[in-house]
Amino acid sequence: MINMFEVNETNKMITQENLDVRTITMGISLLDCISDDLEQLNQNIYDKILRLAHDLVPTGEAIEREYGIPIVNKRISVTPVALVGGNACKTPEDFVTIAKTLDKAAHEVGVNFIGGYSALVSKGMTKNDENLIRSIPEALAVTERICSSVNVGSTKCGINMDAVRLMGDIVKETAERTKDRDSLGCAKLVVLCNAPDDNPFMAGAFHGVTEADAIINVGVSGPGVVKQALSEVRGKNFEILCETIKKTAFKVTRVGQLVAQEASRRLGIPFGIIDLSLAPTPAVGDSVAEILCEIGVEYPGAPGTTAALALLNDQVKKGGVMASSYVGGLSGAFIPVSEDQGMIDAVTAGALTIEKLEAMTCVCSVGLDMIAVPGDTSAASIAGVIADEMAIGMINQKTTAVRLIPVVGKKVGDNVEFGGLLGYAPVMPVNRFKCENFVDRGGRIPAPIHSFKN
Amino acid sequence: MKKTIITVVGKDTVGIIAKVCTYLAENNVNILDISQTIVQGFFNMMMVTDANNSQKSIAELAEGLEKLGASIGVSIRCQHEDIFNKMHRI
Numbered sequence: 001m002i003n004m005f006e007v008n009e010t011n012k013m014i015t016q017e018n019l020d021v022r023t024i025t026m027g028i029s030l031l032d033c034i035s036d037d038l039e040q041l042n043q044n045i046y047d048k049i050l051r052l053a054h055d056l057v058p059t060g061e062a063i064e065r066e067y068g069i070p071i072v073n074k075r076i077s078v079t080p081v082a083l084v085g086g087n088a089c090k091t092p093e094d095f096v097t098i099a100k101t102l103d104k105a106a107h108e109v110g111v112n113f114i115g116g117y118s119a120l121v122s123k124g125m126t127k128n129d130e131n132l133i134r135s136i137p138e139a140l141a142v143t144e145r146i147c148s149s150v151n152v153g154s155t156k157c158g159i160n161m162d163a164v165r166l167m168g169d170i171v172k173e174t175a176e177r178t179k180d181r182d183s184l185g186c187a188k189l190v191v192l193c194n195a196p197d198d199n200p201f202m203a204g205a206f207h208g209v210t211e212a213d214a215i216i217n218v219g220v221s222g223p224g225v226v227k228q229a230l231s232e233v234r235g236k237n238f239e240i241l242c243e244t245i246k247k248t249a250f251k252v253t254r255v256g257q258l259v260a261q262e263a264s265r266r267l268g269i270p271f272g273i274i275d276l277s278l279a280p281t282p283a284v285g286d287s288v289a290e291i292l293c294e295i296g297v298e299y300p301g302a303p304g305t306t307a308a309l310a311l312l313n314d315q316v317k318k319g320g321v322m323a324s325s326y327v328g329g330l331s332g333a334f335i336p337v338s339e340d341q342g343m344i345d346a347v348t349a350g351a352l353t354i355e356k357l358e359a360m361t362c363v364c365s366v367g368l369d370m371i372a373v374p375g376d377t378s379a380a381s382i383a384g385v386i387a388d389e390m391a392i393g394m395i396n397q398k399t400t401a402v403r404l405i406p407v408v409g410k411k412v413g414d415n416v417e418f419g420g421l422l423g424y425a426p427v428m429p430v431n432r433f434k435c436e437n438f439v440d441r442g443g444r445i446p447a448p449i450h451s452f453k454n
Numbered sequence: 455m456k457k458t459i460i461t462v463v464g465k466d467t468v469g470i471i472a473k474v475c476t477y478l479a480e481n482n483v484n485i486l487d488i489s490q491t492i493v494q495g496f497f498n499m500m501m502v503t504d505a506n507n508s509q510k511s512i513a514e515l516a517e518g519l520e521k522l523g524a525s526i527g528v529s530i531r532c533q534h535e536d537i538f539n540k541m542h543r544i
Contacts, residue, residue, distance in 0.1 A: 002535065004489050004500040006542040007461055011531060065513035068533035254540040 010251075011068075017224035018286040019252065020070040021259045022279050024060050025115075025200035026053050027207035027215040027272065030079040038088040042101040045084070049076065049105040049114075052214050052269070057110040059266050063259055071259065072421075076106065077205035077217075078116035086128035092135035099139035099146050106145040113188075115205035117148040120195070123157040123444065133163070136170050140185035141177035147203035153193040153390040155397045158447040164390065165439050167191050168383030172406060175375065179408035182416045186405040187338075187370060191386050193393030193400045198273045199329040204366075204401055215272035216264045217329065220256030221279040222248075224286045226316075230294040241295065242315045249276060249319030257324040275329030276320030277365060278312075280340035282423035288312075288333050289342020300335075300343060300360075301352030309333060310363035330399055332365025338418060338425035339370055347426045354385070354428055362392050367401035372416045372425040375408040382406060384435035395448055457486065457535040458505040458512055460519065464528025466497040474501075474530065477522055481515060482508045497528065502535070 013019035033044035053076055060074040078084075081098055089095045099117055106114040117139055119129040136148050150167055153159035171186055178185035190203045197208020200217035207215070229248045233240050253276045264271035280288045289300045295308040313332040321327050335357065337343045346352040354371065361367045367389050373382075386402045393400030407416050410427050417424045462474060471490070478485060483505045490499040505515060516532040523530030 001487075001502065002459070002538045002542060004491075004498070007459055007500050007538055008463075008498070010538055010541050011461060015529075062513060065516055066511070066534050067537040068516065068531050069537060251541045255537060258536055258540040 013222070013225045014069060017222070017228045018283060019222045019225050019255070020072050021218060021256055022221040023073040023075050023200050023219040024056070024071060024259065024263050025075045025077055025205055025217045025219065026056050026269065027077045027198065027211055027217060028052055029207055029211060029213045030084045031209070034084055034087055036087045038094055038097060041085065041088045042097055045098065046101050046105050049078070050108060053109045053111070055267060059263060063262050063266070067258070069255060069259065073112055075111050075200070075202060075205065076109070076114045077200070077207045078102065078114065079207050079209065080116055080118040080120055082119035082129045082132040083209065085132065086126070089128065089131060092131045092138065095132050095135040096139050096142065099135070099143050103143035103145050111145070113145050113147050113202045115147040115149065115202050116207055117146050118150060118206045120151045121160050121163045122151055122154040123160060125160065125163055133166060133170060136189060137173040137177045137185065140174050140188055147188045147205065149190045149192055149195065149204045149206060151192045151195040152386070153394050155194060155394050155451050156447060159193070159387065159390045159394055159445040161387065161439065161444050162442055164387050165383045167386055168379035168439065171382050171404060172379045175406045175408050182418060183375070183405050183407045184418055187403065187418055187422050190401050190403045193390040194398060196329055196399060200275050201277065201279065201330060203403065211272070212270060214269045216260060216267065216269050217272040217275065218256050218260035218263070219275040219277055219279065219329065220252055221277065222252040223278045223280050223288050223291055225252055226278060227285070227287070227291045227294050230291065234294070238311070242311060245312060245315035246319035249316045250323045252276070253320040253323035271326070273326045273328030274320070274324040276316060276324070276327055276331045277329070278316060278333045280334065280336065281421055282339060282341055284341060287340045287342040288335055289340050289346060293342065299346040299349055299351035301346050301356045305356065306359050306363055309335070309360050313364055330365045334366055334369065335360055335364050336369035337371050337428070338423040339421065344424070344426060347428060354430060358388060358392070361389060361400055362396060366399060367393070369401065369403050370405070370422065370425065371403070372405045372407050372410070372427045373430045374411045374427055375406050377406045377430050380434070380436045380439050381430055383439040385430065387439060391445070455504060455506060458483070458503045458515070458532060459535050459538060460501040460503055460530065460532045462497065462499040462523065462528050462530050464497055464523070466492050466495050467526065470497055470526060470528060471499070473522060473526055474519070477519065478503065481510055481518070483515065
């Protein structure tokens with residue numbers, strides 16, 4: 001039987017080390033909502049979300065109370081809207097009506113974000129995809145809870161550089177449209193390469209077309225728990241270090257597995273995957289940067305940081321896969337800047353630059369995340385940064401993402417406050433040399449040689 | 455049978471066990487096992503209980519015990535045993 005030591009260990013993780021289940025995300029397919037009548041389409045979408053998700057928040061809260069584990073967010077992801085809206089939406093403005101419908105449904109069922117205002121254009125864009133992408137700035141400006149993502153590349157297809165160039169403009173325009181809120185719209189817009197179909201984390205969550213009608217995906221977290229465990233093996237060799245991370249990741253993931261199974265059973269919706277990510281928040285002690293420091297670098301960004309992050313990411317996966325039969329999503333360590341107090345401190349101290357972050361994204365689970373850059377950064381430069389990051393994903397067969405926030409009216413050294421889970425961020429410099437002649441070429445970058453495995 | 459684990463942690467004082475047990479008896483919760491220590495004046499107790507015959511759900515019991523704990527200056531948690539089983543047993 002369970003003993004007092006084990007019970008206390010679990011409760012200490014929850015009460016002192018910020019162990020939580022970061023999100024229960026219900027994926028909902030909207031493919032059966034398709035109609036050629038815009039009004040009908042919106043009604044179908046609203047009805048379906050309410051029918052499937054009306055119990056999501058109360059169920060999450062009940063599990064939270066029964067097991068004594070915080071479940072921070074309850075969210076929804078839907079089929080990429082570009083695929084759903086195409087029949088009815090002839091203009092970007094038509095797509096915005098769907099964004100408003102999704103926002104209304106999110107408010108009604110009480111979820112704090114709804115993801116899937118998305119287009120998948122890794123090889124080419126249809127007219128519908130382009131209309132959706134062009135509607136993103138308006139959609140993010142007039143809604144509160146919508147998250148948008150665009151997949152512009154993959155290892156199998158290469159990189160759609162027309163879409164990359166367009167996203168440079170869209171990111172700028174989104175910043176401009178939400179400038180009264182420190183360009184907050186860009187915090188809800190992510191550009192991806194190799195986007196997973198079952199990611200429960202925002203802003204990149206959508207319900208892929210390979211998925212069932214509805215599914216429950218769960219994202220676990222717990223950087224504070226890993227940090228605490230590592231503080232007990234300070235100075236020990238890499239074998240012990242890795243073993244400690246693995247064991248901790250196992251324990252954390254088991255809690256996620258329990259919550260996912262319970263949520264799935266109670267809601268009568270199949271369980272999809274556990275995303276075993278270390279997702280930081282601005283709270284002290286809930287930081288991936290602090291783990292890197294505990295591993296042995298003075299600040300993230302110091303020499304050795306990429307290696308430390310690589311081993312962290314790998315050990316988290318190794319511990320996690322033992323704990324759940326179905327792992328998926330992004331699974332690994334997130335390195336957002338604004339959402340992690342340790343990263344913010346590293347930037348402020350001058351230890352961490354965008355270039356070093358780019359190197360770190362080669363070995364972490366996502367990419368350049370929640371980075372505030374000067375408002376006068378050109379659309380071409382943003383497209384160039386996106387292209388670099390997409391290339392890393394394409395060549396390394398991993399998911400990469402870019403969530404840059406060119407904050408209108410702010411320059412290097414200023415601070416930007418987003419509030420809540422999104423935190424605050426010091427504005428970081430972007431390389432000032434030009435790349436127009438590169439990003440303006442048009443067309444696409446072919447898939448790499450190692451994609452031809454057939 | 456699902457079991458419920460109750461933990462009480464805080465500064466030692468007169469009547470902690472009495473008050474917790476009274477609350478459990480009133481709510482028809484059967485105590486299966488108790489382990490308790492006091493380290494440097496710090497009270498630490500774990501109870502394994504059977505709450506299947508209680509008219510209250512685990513969530514309601516947890517809420518009631520939390521309030522009781524606040525009134526005597528200790529922290530009381532009441533959780534389904536599976537969170538511990540999952541984490542510590544393969």
